[in-house]
Every structure is written in C-alpha cells, then in structure tokens.
Amino acid sequence: MQSRSGISVLAATFYRRSGGHDSQQPCLSACIAGSTMSTASVIDCLQGSCLCGAVTYQISSRPKAVTHCHCTMCQKQHGAAFATYASVPKPDFRYLSGEDRLTSFRSSNRVTRKFCSVCGANIEWHGSTDYPDWVSFTLATLDMPFTSYKAKHVHLASKVCWLDQTTS
Incomplete structure (x- = not known):
C-alpha cells in the first residue's frame, strides 16, 4: 500500500501519460477517493468511448x-x-454518458451486443451462460493506455483466409 501522497503523485503521472484530458479526471478522482489504495487500483481505473464521443464508460x-x-x-x-x-x-x-444513445442487438439466443446509435461503434456484449456476471467490451474503444500481458485467439475455424495469424 502507498500513502495518499504517493497515490496522488502516481495519479498525476498516469493522468499526464493518458493525455491529461479533463474526461479522465472523474475516473482518477473515484479511484483515489479511498483512504488506502494500491498502485494497481489507480492503473486499473480506465475510461473509453465510442468514435463520436457520445457514449463514454468507465x-x-x-x-x-x-x-x-x-x-x-x-x-x-x-x-x-x-x-x-x-x-x-x-x-x-x-456508463458515464450516452447510455440513451446505445442500441442493443440480440445476436444469438443468449448474447446481446451494444453499439452507439450515432457512429455505430461497438461497445460491449454480455449474456454468456458460462460467465453471466461479466461484460465484455471492445478493447479498442479505451481512451487510456492498457497493456495486456496475455491474449488468446478463439474460433480459429472461422478465421478469414486472407489473415496470416502469425503476423496479427
């Protein structure tokens, strides 16, 4: 655990690294609000948005x-x-804004996908029978840096023929 002053310095560094836009401030404030907090907690608070900016999330x-x-x-x-x-x-x-601008599409008997009705950007899907308490979001809609140390390719049987997986 770090002291609040240590967290403030870390948050300021993260804020600058993420572009320092005012839209990131509510997320950092919410993450720093607790009396004690680990470094991971500040870094794990992320924001994203659709292409036109109408829909934002945290x-x-x-x-x-x-x-x-x-x-x-x-x-x-x-x-x-x-x-x-x-x-x-x-x-x-x-969702921080634009939830009323989301359109839902039930793509199968269990999965519902949500996208911005203004620009069409895909935001999330939910409804997995294996993980009903989880939501999956499109990683490319994050507005802040995120590094994943592990990622997997799934449903390779329907992979397009023009994509060489070794270079993806």
Whole structure:
C-alpha cells in the first residue's frame, strides 16, 4: 500500500501519460477517493468511448480474458478479420454518458451486443451462460493506455483466409 501522497503523485503521472484530458479526471478522482489504495487500483481505473464521443464508460477493475475472436458474428459486427474484447465483472463497467444513445442487438439466443446509435461503434456484449456476471467490451474503444500481458485467439475455424495469424 502507498500513502495518499504517493497515490496522488502516481495519479498525476498516469493522468499526464493518458493525455491529461479533463474526461479522465472523474475516473482518477473515484479511484483515489479511498483512504488506502494500491498502485494497481489507480492503473486499473480506465475510461473509453465510442468514435463520436457520445457514449463514454468507465472500468473500475483490471480487464481480464483479452480475446481476439475470429467467429463470423464478430467479423460481421466489426467489419474486420476479428474483434478484440476484454472482460470485467458487470458492477465494474459503468456508463458515464450516452447510455440513451446505445442500441442493443440480440445476436444469438443468449448474447446481446451494444453499439452507439450515432457512429455505430461497438461497445460491449454480455449474456454468456458460462460467465453471466461479466461484460465484455471492445478493447479498442479505451481512451487510456492498457497493456495486456496475455491474449488468446478463439474460433480459429472461422478465421478469414486472407489473415496470416502469425503476423496479427
């Protein structure tokens, strides 16, 4: 554990590193509000947004299960060879603005995907029967730096033929 003054210095450094935009301040304030806090707690508080900025969200725990999904649903939804997601417990994912601008699409009998109705950016999906208390969000919508030390490729049977996985 670090002292509050140590956390303040760390938060200021993280704030500058993340671009120092005013939009990051509420997240840092919420993370620093506790009387004692580990370094990981400040770094794990992240914010993201859609392409047009209408939808913003906050993650209050370290994202887990970073996955590059090659299924055809993700390919179609993203218009790309694969989609990259990370997951957090549902209570740790919170919309800061634009929740009324989200459109939901039930892509299967159990999965609901959400995207911005203004710009079309994919934000999240939920409904996994294996992990019903978790939400997966599109990692590329984060506005702050995040480093994953482990990521896996899934549904490789439907990988597009024009993508060489060794260079992805």
